[in-house]
Amino acid sequence: MDHFNYRDGVLFAEDVPLTRLADEIGTPCYVYSKTTFTRHFRAYTEALGGHPHLICYAVKANSNLAVLGLLAKLGAGFDIVSIGELERVLKAGGDPGKVVFSGVAKRRDEMVRALEVGIKCFNVESVPELERLNAVAAELGVVAPVSLRVNPDVDAGTHPYISTGLKDNKFGIAVDEALEAYALASDLPNLAIKGLDCHIGSQLTETAPFLDALERLLVLMERLRERGIEIEHLDLGGGLGVPYRDETPPQPFDYASQLLARLSRWEGGENLTLLFEPGRSIAANAGVMLTRVEFLKPGETKNFAIVDAAMNDLIRPALYQAWQMIVRVDTREARESAMYDVVGPVCETGDFLGKERELAIAANDLLAVRSAGAYGFVMASNYNSRPRPAEVMVDGDRVHVVRARETLEQLWAGEALLPDEAN
């Protein structure tokens, strides 16, 4: 459930009409709801109740400092994939002791920084990475906490670009090779084995793949136990889906209770700390992107609604053919409805936010693209030299600009002309 609702025909973010925000901040612009973020995060902590756990919000989904700061205050840990994400978490007041570091190719300097600030765990994805981490930790005279990301080879049944747990994906260590990798990790003097990790994909709409993955991990953990390697935490990655359209993904409660039920039948399961790395299910429906209709352009075979946001602002539709709901914000005036492709001003045919949408709109109307809080702004670019949009967090009737709209000067900050003699 989110806190974007119509009141008397106008879409609100909590207690603020989006029409007012668009007038004050301009478009395109991302609008987040603090209450929705809070609610979605708490759904996880409440679902896990008294079982030892840590919810490591996946920073990549929405890394605005205000979002990270809010979640840090709620007690979140963080799943990061770069030094940039680590520094953001620290800047936002996040606890490095609750950070897990994922990703297939962590650089040495990234490892050094993460060791210096004392992160909770490195999710290691290959044997060479284990060796690199051991060497870096030895140079610093410390012991690095590790978890191996195992690829359980389950089909998450999601879009091929965001399915991560299959044999032919680049991620993780094959389940059959994991025993050997753990044996190596336990022999390396500057590594301490803490956990076992997997990530099977994003936007999962069923619990079965998670349970399949858990089953395979439990078998592996038993083998490890036979070799005297005990796992303290199990990091079950794979993101619960969100309703973009008519999907009915499991709620954190269903998901957690099924996992806990299985663990309760496993020896030592009640003491095994569970880590989740949700991004989308916390952030997606906590945000919308506002955009204004520039022109309506009727065509022979199609009508176009040309809006002021484009693929550079929100790339999911262009990149994954993702469907996100597009609604008119102020519905008080009656209009004739028609079928439109909602497109942006970027010079590419792939620049669309939605296709074949029935909308009752006119030029200058304000539209909201729903479910834009995750993988929205973070994937924005400056393509076509378009400044990236502003980001706003609404809290009740208060409005906080949490990222100013980029200025034109920022577009070329850091660039330089060649010296005269070089021309």
Ligand code: LLP
């Ligand atoms: N942990 C790891 C290691 C991941 O690779 C991901 C997502 C997550 C956590 C968070 O998963 P979530 O809860 O958000 O499903 N840009 C794509 C999504 C890519 C997700 C990749 N990994 C999109 O817009 O749909």
